[in-house]
Amino acid sequence: MSEEIEKYPPNFIRNIIEKDVQAGKNSGQVITRFPPEPNGYLHIGHCKAICLSFGMAQEFGGSTNLRFDDTNPLKEKTEYMESMKTDIEWLGFKWKEERNASDYFEQLYQFAVQLIESGKAYVDSLSADEIREYRGTLTTPGRNSPYRDRSAEENLDLFRRMRAGEFADGEHVLRLKIDMASPNINMRDPAIYRIRHAEHHQTGDAWCIYPLYDYTHCISDSLEGITHSLCDLGFEAHRPLYDWVLDNINVNCHPQQIEFSRLNLQYTVMSKRKLKQLVEENLVDGWDDPRMPTISGLRRRGYTAAALRDFCRRIGVTKSDNNVELALLESVIREDLEDTAPRVMGVINPLRLVIDNYPVDQVENLTVPNHPKLESLGERTLQFTREVYIDRDDFREEANRKYKRLVLGGEVRLRYGYVVRANEVVRDASGEITEVHCTYDPETLGRNPEGRKVRGVIHWVSTTEGCPAEIRLYEPLFTVDYPDASDQDYRDLMNPDSLTIKHGFVEKSLAEATPDDHYQFEREGYFCLDSRHARPGHLVFNRTVGLRDTWAKIAQQED
RNA sequence: UGGGGUGUCGCCAAGUUGGUAAGGCACAAGGUUUUGAUCCUUGCAUCCGCAGGUUCGAGUCCUGCCACCCCAGCCA
Numbered sequence A: 001m002s003e004e005i006e007k008y009p010p011n012f013i014r015n016i017i018e019k020d021v022q023a024g025k026n027s028g029q030v031i032t033r034f035p036p037e038p039n040g041y042l043h044i045g046h047c048k049a050i051c052l053s054f055g056m057a058q059e060f061g062g063s064t065n066l067r068f069d070d071t072n073p074l075k076e077k078t079e080y081m082e083s084m085k086t087d088i089e090w091l092g093f094k095w096k097e098e099r100n101a102s103d104y105f106e107q108l109y110q111f112a113v114q115l116i117e118s119g120k121a122y123v124d125s126l127s128a129d130e131i132r133e134y135r136g137t138l139t140t141p142g143r144n145s146p147y148r149d150r151s152a153e154e155n156l157d158l159f160r161r162m163r164a165g166e167f168a169d170g171e172h173v174l175r176l177k178i179d180m181a182s183p184n185i186n187m188r189d190p191a192i193y194r195i196r197h198a199e200h201h202q203t204g205d206a207w208c209i210y211p212l213y214d215y216t217h218c219i220s221d222s223l224e225g226i227t228h229s230l231c232d233l234g235f236e237a238h239r240p241l242y243d244w245v246l247d248n249i250n251v252n253c254h255p256q257q258i259e260f261s262r263l264n265l266q267y268t269v270m271s272k273r274k275l276k277q278l279v280e281e282n283l284v285d286g287w288d289d290p291r292m293p294t295i296s297g298l299r300r301r302g303y304t305a306a307a308l309r310d311f312c313r314r315i316g317v318t319k320s321d322n323n324v325e326l327a328l329l330e331s332v333i334r335e336d337l338e339d340t341a342p343r344v345m346g347v348i349n350p351l352r353l354v355i356d357n358y359p360v361d362q363v364e365n366l367t368v369p370n371h372p373k374l375e376s377l378g379e380r381t382l383q384f385t386r387e388v389y390i391d392r393d394d395f396r397e398e399a400n401r402k403y404k405r406l407v408l409g410g411e412v413r414l415r416y417g418y419v420v421r422a423n424e425v426v427r428d429a430s431g432e433i434t435e436v437h438c439t440y441d442p443e444t445l446g447r448n449p450e451g452r453k454v455r456g457v458i459h460w461v462s463t464t465e466g467c468p469a470e471i472r473l474y475e476p477l478f479t480v481d482y483p484d485a486s487d488q489d490y491r492d493l494m495n496p497d498s499l500t501i502k503h504g505f506v507e508k509s510l511a512e513a514t515p516d517d518h519y520q521f522e523r524e525g526y527f528c529l530d531s532r533h534a535r536p537g538h539l540v541f542n543r544t545v546g547l548r549d550t551w552a553k554i555a556q557q558e559d
Numbered sequence B: 001u002g003g004g005g006u007g008u009c010g011c012c013a014a015g016u017u018g019g020u021a022a023g024g025c026a027c028a029a030g031g032u033u034u035u036g037a038u039c040c041u042u043g044c045a046u047c048c049g050c051a052g053g054u055u056c057g058a059g060u061c062c063u064g065c066c067a068c069c070c071c072a073g074c075c076a
Helices: A012-022 A044-059 A078-091 A101-117 A128-135 A152-163 A213-223 A233-247 A272-280 A295-301 A305-315 A326-338 A508-512 A550-558
Strands: A031-034 A063-068 A098-100 A121-124 A173-176 A191-195 A209-211 A228-232 A256-260 A350-355 A364-369 A379-384 A387-391 A411-414 A419-427 A433-441 A467-474 A499-506 A519-521 A525-529 A539-546
Touching: A012 A044, A012 A228, A012 A256, A031 A044, A031 A228, A044 A063, A044 A078, A044 A228, A044 A295, A044 A305, A063 A078, A063 A101, A078 A295, A078 A305, A098 A101, A101 A121, A101 A152, A101 A173, A101 A209, A101 A213, A121 A152, A152 A191, A173 A233, A191 A213, A213 A228, A213 A233, A228 A233, A233 A256, A295 A305, A295 A539, A305 A326, A326 A525, A326 A539, A350 A499, A379 A508, A467 A508
Parallel strands: A031 A063, A063 A098, A228 A256, A350 A433, A467 A539
Antiparallel strands: A121 A173, A173 A191, A191 A209, A350 A387, A364 A379, A411 A419, A419 A433, A467 A499, A519 A525, A525 A539
């Protein structure tokens, strides 16, 4: 059903792939890969890459491999691999093969030997600082290392001994012999192996030399028969190197690297370094904090996989810098939940409403639809009682005509219930209203009163039949739309009000909610149970996103 | 100042071999509505970074500018 809907609108990468397929390139096959480094959690920027790589393969009947790019044992952990798999599966994608770059360590080593033998790689014994000096600058060419012309025999011997662990970290490095005067800095004899006496989460202590990205990635792609290797623009200047390596070793598959621009989203940060810092400095409640742009955070917040996929389709794929508004993300989840989330009632800022002429112990069961349009979502039972909670924002002692809620002396309908008239308020010692007393019209259940119009409908929860619930409201994590663009440290730009915890009440049917359920609290927004904080008997709801609120705009203009 | 990229409505983004500017989000105005939600209708770039040129005709071709982004890890 969704196959047609989930197709990407035209974009330059799809155009390229389409032409390749039509031309019969790669026998018409499309094989992609998603190659995360397991050094953090996946975020919505990765989501764009995942949807694209898996999506392109899907559209053209191909397949996608998941490959952990684990060439840096110092930064990677298996914990991250697990979370990444969970997130990708949750997003709805299935990889064909699960691989690790470390699976290819032996082959990578043999290719390096090949390169040395053909005089295209050499062991350099310059220090890291010296290598940097020799590299030159953006505008001045580099100089050849004094070790550049070692014989193949000597290089082979040194490289073997590097592998054998005879040298300390940093003593030597294996470099490609390309061109120290290249205007592209990446081509100035890039290092492809470094010595790291470190335990690797996959290979243990089998290796003490580890290949670098530029060397590893293209060969891994080739070994897996990848046809289109999609990555972000940051690797554009590395493409000549990607191609150089594959052109200079003996492989028969040369994938095409195509770069697209990364996603920039307003009011958040996207670099793994910063997200990690937020977690480690306890500035947020873990990688899956509902305010985080991580896939796990968005999931916990209540975003659905379908909405995220839709989002990635709507933002498009180009090479231009982009700054996507939060409004688009919000609109996409509202649109998804509009047709799928059952309606319920929850009061966030409770104010007690007493219906003086309603029988004290009476409980009236009202069978009501779960959705105003979709009968398929079924019905549920509400309990109407003498005392209910309404939201403080839905009552005013006095108000002008534009205010369509409960006003002293005026009428309003309690959603699915009766029409009530507010008669008086009760205050506490500080003057705050604690109760509103009213009377109801028994003739108004399921029908409008005669001779007068009731303009408003408000939601409510029985004080005796409803359940207390903690309700968590979220605002953006940052106060500025582009924290990365600021001169200030992004941590100083964090929004102190990004999380507000309220103590409200929800209707009884919510007692059995699970974190996988999405609800619309009528007139409030979309909510889901928090997977971390909710416990049996202790309901905690996250507000995924509020409903579109045109009244808020009107009310604001009044002030 | 070297190299690589990008510039189409507030944001994202389509624009086939040049033929006379899609769509989404946002916004605005109406209508429906027991959610000020949803839904429906309507409006929203004489203009495609700028300046020239080629052409009957250019966002699409040519020339020259301008702006912004990325690259100097033994990170990915």
